[in-house]
Amino acid sequence: MTAPFDLNDDSVVVVIGTGAGGGVVANELAQKGVSVVALEAGGRYLPEDYINDEWESFGQLAWVDPRTTSGDWRVAKDFSGLPAWIVKAVGGTTTHWAGASIRFQDHEWKALTTYGAVEGASLLDWPIDAAEMAPWYDKAEAKLGVTRTGDRAGLPGNNNFKVFEKGAKALGYKEVHTGRMAINSADYDGRMACQQTGFCFQGCKWGAKWSAAYTDIPRGEATGNLEVRERAHVARILHDDAGKVTGVEYFDKDGNLQMQKARIVCVAGNSFESPRLLLNSASSMFPNGLANSSDQVGRNYMRHTTGSVYAVFEKPVRMWRGTTMAGIVQDEARHDPSRGFVGGYELETLALGIPFMAAFLNPGGWGRSFTTALDAYENMAGMWIVGEDMPQATNRVTLSETKDQWGLPVANVNFSDHPNDIAMRNHAYGRGEAIYRAVGATRTFPTPPYPSTHNLGTNRMSEKPEDGVCNKWGQSHDIANLFISDGSQFTTGAAENPTLTIVALAIRQADHIASEMAAGNL
Amino acid sequence: MTTKERKGLTRRALLARSVAAGTLAVIGAGFIAAPNGAWALEVSVISEHEMATLLQMARDIYPHDRIADQYYAVAVKGYDAEDRKAMVAEGVAALDAAAQAAGHADYVSVGWEEDRVKLLQAMEDTPFFQTVRGGLVTGLYNQKEVWPIFGYEGESFSKGGYIDRGFDDINWL
Numbered sequence A: 001m002t003a004p005f006d007l008n009d010d011s012v013v014v015v016i017g018t019g020a021g022g023g024v025v026a027n028e029l030a031q032k033g034v035s036v037v038a039l040e041a042g043g044r045y046l047p048e049d050y051i052n053d054e055w056e057s058f059g060q061l062a063w064v065d066p067r068t069t070s071g072d073w074r075v076a077k078d079f080s081g082l083p084a085w086i087v088k089a090v091g092g093t094t095t096h097w098a099g100a101s102i103r104f105q106d107h108e109w110k111a112l113t114t115y116g117a118v119e120g121a122s123l124l125d126w127p128i129d130a131a132e133m134a135p136w137y138d139k140a141e142a143k144l145g146v147t148r149t150g151d152r153a154g155l156p157g158n159n160n161f162k163v164f165e166k167g168a169k170a171l172g173y174k175e176v177h178t179g180r181m182a183i184n185s186a187d188y189d190g191r192m193a194c195q196q197t198g199f200c201f202q203g204c205k206w207g208a209k210w211s212a213a214y215t216d217i218p219r220g221e222a223t224g225n226l227e228v229r230e231r232a233h234v235a236r237i238l239h240d241d242a243g244k245v246t247g248v249e250y251f252d253k254d255g256n257l258q259m260q261k262a263r264i265v266c267v268a269g270n271s272f273e274s275p276r277l278l279l280n281s282a283s284s285m286f287p288n289g290l291a292n293s294s295d296q297v298g299r300n301y302m303r304h305t306t307g308s309v310y311a312v313f314e315k316p317v318r319m320w321r322g323t324t325m326a327g328i329v330q331d332e333a334r335h336d337p338s339r340g341f342v343g344g345y346e347l348e349t350l351a352l353g354i355p356f357m358a359a360f361l362n363p364g365g366w367g368r369s370f371t372t373a374l375d376a377y378e379n380m381a382g383m384w385i386v387g388e389d390m391p392q393a394t395n396r397v398t399l400s401e402t403k404d405q406w407g408l409p410v411a412n413v414n415f416s417d418h419p420n421d422i423a424m425r426n427h428a429y430g431r432g433e434a435i436y437r438a439v440g441a442t443r444t445f446p447t448p449p450y451p452s453t454h455n456l457g458t459n460r461m462s463e464k465p466e467d468g469v470c471n472k473w474g475q476s477h478d479i480a481n482l483f484i485s486d487g488s489q490f491t492t493g494a495a496e497n498p499t500l501t502i503v504a505l506a507i508r509q510a511d512h513i514a515s516e517m518a519a520g521n522l
Numbered sequence B: 001m002t003t004k005e006r007k008g009l010t011r012r013a014l015l016a017r018s019v020a021a022g023t024l025a026v027i028g029a030g031f032i033a034a035p036n037g038a039w040a041l042e043v044s045v046i047s048e049h050e051m052a053t054l055l056q057m058a059r060d061i062y063p064h065d066r067i068a069d070q071y072y073a074v075a076v077k078g079y080d081a082e083d084r085k086a087m088v089a090e091g092v093a094a095l096d097a098a099a100q101a102a103g104h105a106d107y108v109s110v111g112w113e114e115d116r117v118k119l120l121q122a123m124e125d126t127p128f129f130q131t132v133r134g135g136l137v138t139g140l141y142n143q144k145e146v147w148p149i150f151g152y153e154g155e156s157f158s159k160g161g162y163i164d165r166g167f168d169d170i171n172w173l
């Protein structure tokens, strides 16, 4: 059931983007009786549509509109037009994601206080803390059905995990398990248990993995309070002379420019598109873009310190069988500057199929050093590093000279590693290789970061308006009825995969918006 | 397309007309074919020599000894096109010139892979090399037919995933 709202209906909340942030905020508001129009640039794909084929699925779901890159990160050289691997579809990147769902550690909400000032980094404390977030994490874990939380059992370990677990335990690591995953280990919330098909990145055809596409979105629509308009690309957010936002302009599925009025606008286009939209909405009143009096829109882009370690063994592993991210080592997630860097990292198993392995193992690599690695694919195990990276003011999204199919300037993504990021990555490579050597690896590969899957920080939360774009509710400091609802509101990235936190913040934000609306404050 | 059907028709004629082309392929009129006649690749826009060079180059960039020539042929057959003609002609000429400077007749007649690789390394930053290499990443490795050679099993949904098919069957740990 959809609820067609009129373009001139100025009582609706407009949500831009329907991923982890937007999809959840839209549904939560709809559940509370608030009228919502969600505008999504991509089309709608459901489990029956997903494809167990890496490139074909990429063609179906990925955001491939132009983007440009700069900075000294290797992605700018190897994948200059593809800084991120994220989705353009109803449900956003929750169709692609692997499902790892872990809470921030308490101290990570207070990075500046805990780590102290780090030269070249624009570290800040979040304006919220662990105690305040705990109940919202509880709700988010229940919504996503996260394993090893509540009374939900862990998933069984696949071959890739068993190799990883044995090596990690041999090194003395203690916190080694099959992860806290938004993947059902038993039937839950109307969705079945994981069948270990191994195409989690391509959309789960069983619906065992949580995705907004087939949970929050249809549930919101079922209330009659949520209308999702797909293939609707928002071009600009509009405001009145008082500086309040009044609606948005978007290109509809036929390419016609439409205007939807709004009482409140929530921006949730992921960390490239959200700042791009604010910058593209510049006006005579806000010449630097909306909500940008601080000049922080687009800055402090974070992507986690990542990298992978693959290893070859004498005998087969067949890592592609079963959940893509099948387990975790958490011992290195602590803050322990004696390792030569602040913050910490997680190690999580990861598997790619042959097509993606060829593209990502060593981009640009060729010759026998490369092909003998692939020849041993069947005997390979793999893990991914995800660690806290340092926010830097110069790592930022700006408007590019390049224009997209709508004639709108696209996002340029400038990124360079901070020395802390490099020290952490090198440490993690060493530990990852040691894990595999402990189980007899004959060859290991410290693999460079892929195009970003975690994109954070470009509209960050701050206590003081001059330090960031939004306050502790994700409400922009400058414009009361403009909210940031996605990962771009992250003040710092922590060591954990971000989506559980994005969802917890979205549930909390919807609660706040609904009560402020009821109180007549918004 | 590699055309298996044509082998009976053309093999003898091809072999008769063949010229030396390294270890890889036999060159005939409008075709290059495997020496054992298992497959043949027709060219209409670029020359047989250019296609044979591309094929050898593909093998040298991504050498997999267990992958037959025909899969490399599929990966480079798209270069037999008007809009690629100039780039291919220029690139192959440069490669042959480099081979000649090193005392060989042309690229495909350089006997050892490591010697050919040296020639490729010297042109690694050229658009020609990068185009051919980049195209192979999907052109070669995204052929479903080569996946089993790597042990990769591909699509698994229709078989019910691996829950009952060995997701945790490792037995050597």
Ligand SMILES: Cc1cc2nc3c(=O)[nH]c(=O)nc-3n(C[C@H](O)[C@H](O)[C@H](O)COP(=O)(O)OP(=O)(O)OC[C@H]3O[C@@H](n4cnc5c(N)ncnc54)[C@H](O)[C@@H]3O)c2cc1C
Pocket: A016, A017, A018, A019, A020, A021, A022, A039, A040, A041, A042, A085, A086, A087, A088, A089, A090, A091, A092, A093, A094, A096, A097, A098, A099, A100, A101, A201, A232, A233, A234, A235, A268, A269, A270, A271, A273, A274, A277, A325, A452, A453, A454, A455, A485, A486, A487, A488, A496, A497, A498, A499, A500, A502
């Ligand atoms: C391969 C992969 C694996 C991952 N695994 C994990 C994991 O295990 N754990 C984890 O925590 N995270 C994981 N992530 C990251 C996770 O998917 C993201 O953090 C999360 O989805 C981000 O939520 P978001 O709301 O910020 O943006 P998204 O979910 O990307 O949603 C943004 C949506 O906005 C739409 N949009 C953008 N601009 C416009 C516009 N102008 N008009 C209309 N619509 C627009 C986009 O089309 C998109 O649908 C993974 C990501 C990838 C790619």
Ligand code: SF4
Pocket: A183, A193, A194, A195, A196, A197, A198, A199, A200, A201, A203, A204, A205, A206, A207, A208, A209, A322, A323, A324, B161
């Ligand atoms: S491994 Fe499990 S979660 Fe992943 S796609 Fe398959 S069924 Fe879904």
